[in-house]
Amino acid sequence: MKFGQITISLVWTILLLLALDFFSTTISLAFGIQHFHFAFEVLIILYLGFRFDFWVLPIIIVILMFFHSAFSTDGWQLGTTAGILICMILGVLRDLIHISSKVSTMIVVQLAQIGWFVVIATIISMKIDDFSLLQSRFLSFIPESILMSLIAPYFFVLLERIWDRNYSDGTQN
C-alpha cells in the first residue's frame, strides 16, 4: 500500500474509532448499559495486526491510541504497549493463523483479546501493587470479549472497505 492510501485509510479509521468511542461512553450510558464496555479500539488494532505487516504499523497504533485517550484515562501508553506486543506476536504467528471463516475469526480474536487483557491488567496491577485486580477484572472481561469476538467478523468487513482490501483473498500487503 502506498503512503497516501495508508493516510486516507488511517483518517477514516480514526473517525470510525471516535464515533465508536462516543457510542460506548455516551449512547450506551444513556441506554443504561453501565456494566459493559465496548473495546472497539482493540478490534481495530487486531485487524491491522492480522492483515498488515507495515513497518509503520506501530506508529499507526500510537496515533489511534492517542485519539482514543481523549475518551479514556488509560492514556496512549497502555494501549500502545499492548497493541505492539500483540501485533508482534501476530506477526510471528501469521503463517500459522488462517482466518478463513467467521468462526475461526471469532476464535483467533478471542485469544488475541485475552492476550491484550493479560498485558494491560498486569501492567495496571504492577502499578497499584495489587494482583487481585487481574482476577476481578477477568470476570467482567469475559462477557465483554465474547461479544466483541462475535461482532469481529462483521466489523472486519467494514474495516476491509476502509483499508480497501478483498476480505477473502488472504494476501498480506
Next chain:
Amino acid sequence: MNNDRVQISKAKLATNIIVLLIALYGLAKKDFTTARISFFEQMVIETFAPVQEGTTLLKGKITTFFDNYIFIVNTRKENTTLRKQIKDLEEQIFKLGETDKENKRLKALLRFGEEVSFNKILSQVIARNASSYFKVLRINKGSRDGIKLKSPVVTADGLVGYIYRVSKNYSDILTILDPYNRVDGLITRTRTHGIVEGFKNFTCRMKYVIRTEPIVKGDIITTAGLGNIYPKGIKVGRIKRIEKESYGITQFVVLAPTVDFHRLEEVVVLIKEENKIDSNEKMSDDLEREKM
C-alpha cells in the same frame, strides 16, 4: 530481493522496539492519579465533549417527559409522603442549626485551627470512561468555571471522587470505585481508620482495618480528613461484607458506596478557598454579631 526483505524485516523490528520503548517509558512516568492535559488532548476533548453533553441532555429530556407526563402513577401519594418528609427535615435542619452555632462558640473558645471553606460548583455527568479498567466520569464544567485538579466531588448522598483531568469546559472525575482512588476512611461508630479504594461490581473495599476492631455490617464510613484531598465528614459508604481469615492482622471489609453510581446525573465540585484571616478573629466577630 532477499536483501530487500531482510531490510524491511529489520526496519519493522526496529520500529516496533523503538515505539515500544517510548510507550514503556511513558507508562513508567505516567501518573494514574492525576492527568495533566496536553494541547492536543484538550482539542479533541473540547471537540467531542459537547456532542456527549448534547446526547446526555437529550436523553434527560426524554426521560423527564416520560416520567412527568406518561408514567404519572402514584404521583399524589408520593407527593403527600414527600411533603411530610420535608417537614421532618426542616425540623432537623433547625435543630442542626442550633448545634452548629454552639459548635462555633466552642471552637472559638478552644481556639481551633484554620478553617477552610469551599466554593461549590454544580455540574452534570455527561459521559463515562471508554476503558473498563478505570472508573471515570466526565462532567460539563472545566477550568473556565473554576474547576481545579484534585478537587473533591460530592453529592447529597456522599463522596463521588476527585477531579482527575481538567480541560477548559470539561473535567474528568476519578471515582471512588476506581482502584487508583484511595480515600482515608473512618468508621464513624468505632472511629476506626482505614484506606478505602475501588474494588469490583460498583463496590469499594477498606484496607488496614485491624481484625480486633468491633465493626459490623451496616456501619457507615466517612472521610477522615487526612490526605489533603477530601474534607472530613463526607459519607463514603456502608459496610456490606466483613471477612476475617484465620491468619493476618487485618480484616477484609467490602462496602457499598452511599452514592448510587448507576443513577448519577449531577454532582457538586468543592473548590478549596483557603481562609487567610485568623480563625479566632473571625469566630470572635461572629459571636459579637450574634450578641447584637
